[in-house]
Amino acid sequence: xxxxxxxxxxxxxxxxxxxxxxxxxxxxxxxxxxxxxxxxxxxxxxxxxxxxxxxxxxxxxxxxxxxxxxxxxxxxxxxxxxxxxxxxxxxxxxxxxxxxxxxxxxxxxxxxxxxxxxxxxxxxxxxxxxxxxxxxxxxxxxxxxxxxxxxxxxxxxxxxxxxxxxxxxxxxxxxxxxxxxxxxxxxxxxxxxxxxxxxxxxxxxxxxxxxxxxxxxxxxxxxxxxxxxxxxxxxxxxxxxxxxxxxxxxxxxxxxxxxxxxxxxxxxxxxxxxxxxxxxxxxxxxxxxxxxxxxxxxxxxxxxxxxxxxxxxxxxxxxxxxxxxxxxxxxxxxxxxxxxxxxxxxxxxxxxxxxxxxxxxxxxxxxxxxxxxxxxxxxxxxxxxxxxxxxxxxxxxxxxxxxxxxxxxxxxxxxxxxxxxxxxxxxxxxxxxxxxxxxxxxxxxxxxxxxxxxxxxxxxxxxxxxxxxxxxxxxxxxxxxxx
Ligand code: FAD
Numbered sequence: 001x002x003x004x005x006x007x008x009x010x011x012x013x014x015x016x017x018x019x020x021x022x023x024x025x026x027x028x029x030x031x032x033x034x035x036x037x038x039x040x041x042x043x044x045x046x047x048x049x050x051x052x053x054x055x056x057x058x059x060x061x062x063x064x065x066x067x068x069x070x071x072x073x074x075x076x077x078x079x080x081x082x083x084x085x086x087x088x089x090x091x092x093x094x095x096x097x098x099x100x101x102x103x104x105x106x107x108x109x110x111x112x113x114x115x116x117x118x119x120x121x122x123x124x125x126x127x128x129x130x131x132x133x134x135x136x137x138x139x140x141x142x143x144x145x146x147x148x149x150x151x152x153x154x155x156x157x158x159x160x161x162x163x164x165x166x167x168x169x170x171x172x173x174x175x176x177x178x179x180x181x182x183x184x185x186x187x188x189x190x191x192x193x194x195x196x197x198x199x200x201x202x203x204x205x206x207x208x209x210x211x212x213x214x215x216x217x218x219x220x221x222x223x224x225x226x227x228x229x230x231x232x233x234x235x236x237x238x239x240x241x242x243x244x245x246x247x248x249x250x251x252x253x254x255x256x257x258x259x260x261x262x263x264x265x266x267x268x269x270x271x272x273x274x275x276x277x278x279x280x281x282x283x284x285x286x287x288x289x290x291x292x293x294x295x296x297x298x299x300x301x302x303x304x305x306x307x308x309x310x311x312x313x314x315x316x317x318x319x320x321x322x323x324x325x326x327x328x329x330x331x332x333x334x335x336x337x338x339x340x341x342x343x344x345x346x347x348x349x350x351x352x353x354x355x356x357x358x359x360x361x362x363x364x365x366x367x368x369x370x371x372x373x374x375x376x377x378x379x380x381x382x383x384x385x386x387x388x389x390x391x392x393x394x395x396x397x398x399x400x401x402x403x404x405x406x407x408x409x410x411x412x413x414x415x416x417x418x419x420x421x422x423x424x425x426x427x428x429x430x431x432x433x434x435x436x437x438x439x440x441x442x443x444x445x446x447x448x449x450x451x452x453x454x455x456x457x458x459x460x461x462x463x464x465x466x467x468x469x470x471x472x473x474x475x476x477x478x479x480x481x482x483x
Contacts, residue, residue: 001027001028002028002030002096002097002183003022003025003030003096003097003098003099004029004031004097005018005019005022005031005098005100006018006031006032006098006099007031007033007060007100008101008103008264009103009132009263009264010101010132010264011053011056011060011225012225012264012267013064013067013172014172014267014270015169015267015270017101017130017170018128018129019173020171020172020173021099021127021129022097022173023173023176024174025097026097027176027177028176028177029069029173030093030095030185031069031071032071032074033057033071033072034074034076034082034085034086035073035074035075035205036077036079037077037205038077038078038207039079041208044386044389044395045395046389046390046391046395047208047210048211048218048219048359048393049263049392049395050208050210051210051219052218052219052221052259054210055218055223056223056225056264057073057201058223059225059226060224061199061201063225066175067172067174067176069173070199073199073200073201073202074191074195074196074197074198075202075205077206079107079110080111080114083114083118085195086098086118087118087119087122089189089191090124092189092191093185093189094183095124097125097127098115098126099127099129100127100129101131102129102136103132104304104398105314106314106315107314112128132268132304133305134158134162134301135162138305140305141157142157147306147309148302149306149412150412151298155295159284162283163283167272168269169269169270219358219393225265225266227260229270231255231256231257231260232255235256236274239287239293240278241253241289242289244289247364247430248431249354249364250433250436254363255271256360257271259360259393259394268300268301272294272297275290275293275294275297278290279291299399299402300396303401303402304399307397307398307401313398313405316382318405318410318411319410323409323410323479325482326410326482327378328379328381329377329379329380330383331377334377334465334466335373335377335379335383337465338369338373338377338379338465339356341353341440342462343372343462343465344463344464345423345424346434346441346453347424347427347431347437349440349441350365350436350437350441353440353441354440355392358393359391359392359393360392360394361392364426366388366403367403367407368421368423368426369384370384370403370404370407370408371420371421372421374404374407374408374475375420375471375475376420376423376466376468376471377465377466378471378478381408385401388404417479417480418479420472420476423468424453424454424468427453427454428453432449434447434453443458443461444458444461
């Protein structure tokens with residue numbers, strides 16, 4: 001058989017279901033990656049994320065080359081053109097079967113269904129594998145066969161299913177034979193409409209500003225599978241401290257694996273496998289740090305399953321439909337000040353500046369800034385969601401949408417809507433010495449540990465943009481009216 005592996009957000013050699021199964025089934029194998037910048041832009045995927053993805057792809061291409069698997073690259077504007085193009089590619093390369101790992105946001109699912117139809121029509125098999133999550137969406141159900149809408153029972157049920165299954169890591173593909181009467185894979189192909197399928201991954205992409213400064217690093221993040229594995233290994237030495245240290249943004253105490261998980265440079269199984277092997281196979285109990293980290297990984301799982309069960313989440317709708325009635329503010333000036341970190345609330349500003357400078361933000365801070373925007377400022381959470389998608393190197397539709405809706409009380413949070421994070425007390429609790437604030441808001445660096453959380457007027461630093469307490473009260477009132 002001649003197989004084609006279609007890479008998307010699964011950019012790794014090891015433990016890649018589609019790649020592994022293709023390599024065991026097919027005598028000859030090629031791979032393809034199709035960039036769709038116009039669609040990516042419409043999904044608000046930003047420069048940093050796309051730079052990171054293409055850098056991971058470059059490393060993958062080199063590794064595949066060592067196994068005699070050529071990786072082709074093509075840029076077309078939109079998802080809607082993918083079925084036709086893949087059909088042409090599969091005809092020209094005489095492909096018998098296409099292999100890919102399933103992607104779950106709605107547009108991705110529609111694209112994949114259309115690809116399947118187009119290829120099946122001309123006799124090419126298409127196989128999608130469940131690979132992005134531990135269990136396929138739909139596999140965790142309540143007693144009455146309903147999806148779970150709250151995290152804790154979901155987690156319990158997932159662990160129950162998983163505890164009976166060994167988490168296995170698949171090996172990298174074997175080295176393919178080059179000769180043996182097999183195909184001579186062309187260096188490039190001319191497709192209809194003047195498009196060119198090449199083995200060159202470009203350093204420029206339509207609609208995106210590309211980061212060519214340093215190879216193998218994007219905004220300070222090392223790229224690719226090898227960097228992901230190193231990070232996992234380094235984190236395995238710190239994971240026992242995770243529960244006690246993970247909420248303090250000044251400490252480097254979380255794994256920072258999210259960019260790799262989301263581009264697929266590492267798999268969820270590899271993460272869970274590491275955690276279980278250090279915790280005598282226990283999902284819960286045992287070492288508290290490890291159990292807590294496993295729980296966080298299950299949040300990712302929860303939001304991905306939820307997105308599949310509730311397609312309205314992919315259409316900009318709130319999980320709790322009644323929250324559509326909230327009179328959200330659309331004050332662009334206020335929003336801009338939040339986004340550049342000029343709100344006058346130090347912890348919020350430090351967090352937003354961390355996001356803008358490093359393309360990543362600590363989880364505790366994501367909750368604080370999301371709560372500040374959607375509750376104290378009452379600005380539509382969808383603006384914040386979109387800004388995060390554009391800026392984050394780990395932007396993931398399901399986790400981002402889930403996190404925003406959870407914080408804005410339009411989503412799955414089991415806590416009542418009147419829980420509004422107080423940015424000042426959060427700041428004192430989780431950045432007690434103000435070290436994190438000092439790092440990102442140098443204007444306040446000389447303030448003492450007490451003043452830094454809620455500063456007196458400081459030259460060059462803005463006054464608070466809204467009445468924080470009144471904003472909280474107003475949010476509670478508008479939510480109460482929904483009842
Ligand atoms: P660790 O603490 O080491 O956790 C390990 C992994 O578990 C993470 O890499 C991630 O894959 C997963 N995880 C941890 N916490 C969560 C969570 N609350 N929800 C879902 N998965 C989780 N995460 C993203 O990956 N992409 C996003 O776009 C994203 N947007 C968010 C927006 C908001 C408003 C909030 C509150 C959270 C968001 N998160 C998002 C979740 C979380 O903040 C990040 O996953 C985490 O900060 C990544 O850092 P880490 O890899 O060091 O995490």
